[in-house]
Amino acid sequence: MAQIIDGKKVAEEIRVELKIKVSKLIQSGKQVPGLVTILVGDNPASQSYVNSKSKACSEIGMLSKIEKHTEDFSEEALLKLVNSYNENKDYHGILVQLPLPKHINEQKIIEAIDPAKDVDGFHPVSVGNLVIGKNTFYPCTPYGVVELLLRYNIPTEGKHVVVVGRSNIVGKPVANMLLQKKKGANAVVTVCHSAAEDLTQFTKSADILIAAIGKAHFIKADMIKEGAVIIDVGINRVEDQASKKGYRLVGDVDFAEVEKKASFITPVPGGVGPMTIAMLLKNTFEAYSRINSGL
Numbered sequence: 001m002a003q004i005i006d007g008k009k010v011a012e013e014i015r016v017e018l019k020i021k022v023s024k025l026i027q028s029g030k031q032v033p034g035l036v037t038i039l040v041g042d043n044p045a046s047q048s049y050v051n052s053k054s055k056a057c058s059e060i061g062m063l064s065k066i067e068k069h070t071e072d073f074s075e076e077a078l079l080k081l082v083n084s085y086n087e088n089k090d091y092h093g094i095l096v097q098l099p100l101p102k103h104i105n106e107q108k109i110i111e112a113i114d115p116a117k118d119v120d121g122f123h124p125v126s127v128g129n130l131v132i133g134k135n136t137f138y139p140c141t142p143y144g145v146v147e148l149l150l151r152y153n154i155p156t157e158g159k160h161v162v163v164v165g166r167s168n169i170v171g172k173p174v175a176n177m178l179l180q181k182k183k184g185a186n187a188v189v190t191v192c193h194s195a196a197e198d199l200t201q202f203t204k205s206a207d208i209l210i211a212a213i214g215k216a217h218f219i220k221a222d223m224i225k226e227g228a229v230i231i232d233v234g235i236n237r238v239e240d241q242a243s244k245k246g247y248r249l250v251g252d253v254d255f256a257e258v259e260k261k262a263s264f265i266t267p268v269p270g271g272v273g274p275m276t277i278a279m280l281l282k283n284t285f286e287a288y289s290r291i292n293s294g295l
């Protein structure tokens with residue numbers, strides 16, 4: 001049976017570490033890191049994400065603000081708002097919650113964020129720096145994946161990592177992070193996607209398999225190698241009449257059968273999911289430190 005990688009526990013450890021750092025700033029009368037989260041429209045999932053991010057910030061003593069705007073907020077107004085926070089000295093991180101309403105060009109907004117405050121790591125400057133191995137802000141979910149591997153002492157050097165999924169928010173960044181020639185990375189990375197002719201041929205050769213597909217229970221036991229490390233990024237709703245909500249959340253991996261064959265596995269929920277907000281807090285603290293040290 002695989003050892004469970006407990007993302008909830010690791011995320012809590014990170015929050016405690018950051019809380020101690022923030023307390024020290026408060027004790028010495030210094031400014032604390034600040035995060036502004038901008039939400040446009042009334043998408044219930046986005047509202048819930050934004051509230052969780054803001055609450056997590058406040059809980060560790062960081063300054064947190066939610067900028068809520070109605071669905072008809074214009075692109076021009078949003079650009080102005082982002083620019084005002086680029087200049088604002090109280091906020092070191094700016095996060096624009098995606099997706100944005102259709103009339104707003106998401107890429108234009110992402111590119112308006114000062115890269116020094118890009119705690120989501122989606123700005124092309126951050127992406128470029130990641131690829132060439134320069135100091136940058138890593139997107140929070142991939143950053144969480146790499147941090148889990150590190151904290152569980154799972155070696156990556158020389159290992160074959162297979163990433164299933166090539167999105168800009170998960171697949172591509174996690175592949176690029178693990179490819180870097182440095183500690184906690186230096187893996188041989190293969191990236192698969194929906195056009196793969198024989199996906200199992202790749203997944204079966206993975207020492208570490210990262211599933212970021214968005215399809216419930218897609219990875220089965222016969223698709224993995226005995227003893228592989230399985231990181232499940234997927235979050236999918238499946239109908240469940242026994243649950244009050246009528247659904248439950250499952251990953252991209254068929255946990256029940258894969259855990260019997262893997263050496264380590266992340267559960268869903270409680271694996272990669274909780275790491276995302278923890279890494280956002282870490283990025284916000286990092287943005288504060290860089291801005292204050294003039295980097």
Ligand SMILES: NC(=O)c1ccc[n+]([C@@H]2O[C@H](COP(=O)([O-])OP(=O)(O)OC[C@H]3O[C@@H](n4cnc5c(N)ncnc54)[C@H](OP(=O)(O)O)[C@@H]3O)[C@@H](O)[C@H]2O)c1
Nearest residue numbers: 141165166167170193194212213214233234235272273276
């Ligand atoms: N905080 C978190 O834990 C967190 C954060 C972000 C996302 N997620 C979850 O992670 C999952 C992936 O998210 P995403 O945003 O990366 O999704 P996405 O943008 O939809 O990308 C899915 C990727 O999977 C690939 N794919 C789909 N079907 C496939 C198949 N049959 N064989 C091989 N590859 C296939 C797609 O290939 P093509 O490129 O060819 O279409 C695509 O590259 C979702 O369940 C999402 O909810 C979780």
